[in-house]
Amino acid sequence: GAGVSQSPSNKVTEKGKDVELRCDPISGHTALYWYRQSLGQGLEFLIYFQGNSAPDKSGLPSDRFSAERTGGSVSTLTIQRTQQEDSAVYLCASSAINYGYTFGSGTRLTVV
C-alpha cells in the first residue's frame, strides 16, 4: 500500500494476557521502527530493524516485549503478560535512506 499500515487500530486486553501488534511498512523501505506514546507524552523508542542486520532492541522496556520482522517486511511487536503501564499508543514507522519516517496511525492498547 501507499502508507504504513498497523493493526489492530485499538486493542483492549486484560492484565496478564499476551498481545500481538502488526505493522506493514512501505514496500522498499528497509528500515522499520517501533515507538510508543503514552497519553500526553513524547515518543519513546522501542526497537529498530535495518535490512538483515541484528535489530537494535535497546529501547525495549522489559523482557516481556519482543519484536520480529519477517522477510524484511511485516513486523510484529509482542507484549507478554501485559501490565497496566503498557497502555499506550504503539507507533510503527518505516523509512528510506536519508529521509524522514513514515508513521502508521498506531495501535491504541488499553490494559484493564
Add this chain to the structure above:
Amino acid sequence: SQKIEQNSEALNIQEGKTATLTCNYTNYSPAYLQWYRQDPGRGPVFLLLIRENEKEKRKERLKVTFDTTLKQSLFHITASQPADSATYLCARPVIFKTSYDKVIFGPGTSLSVIP
C-alpha cells in the same frame, strides 16, 4: 546522553502571523534534524529534514534553520492558518553521522493558530 528540548509552553498565535518553534539539543551536533507534525490521535507526519551543513531549508510556508554553534534549530511557519494548529516534533539521530539510525524525539510544541 543526547537530549532534545522544545518550547515547553503551548504557543498561541494570531492567524497570518509567523510562528517560530525552538528545538535545542545537547552533546554533539547530529548529521541532521527532522521536523514532524502530529495531530491528535494520529501518527507524526514528516515535514522537513535539514542537514548540519545546511543553514536553512524551505518548503512552501515552512522554514527550518540549523545553528550548530547554538545547538539549535528553529522552525517557522509564515502566514499561519488555523489548519496549522497541531503539535510539532523535532527529532535527531542518536548515532553520529550515519545514514540510517533511530531518532529520538523532543516532547513537542503545541501550536494553536487563532482565527
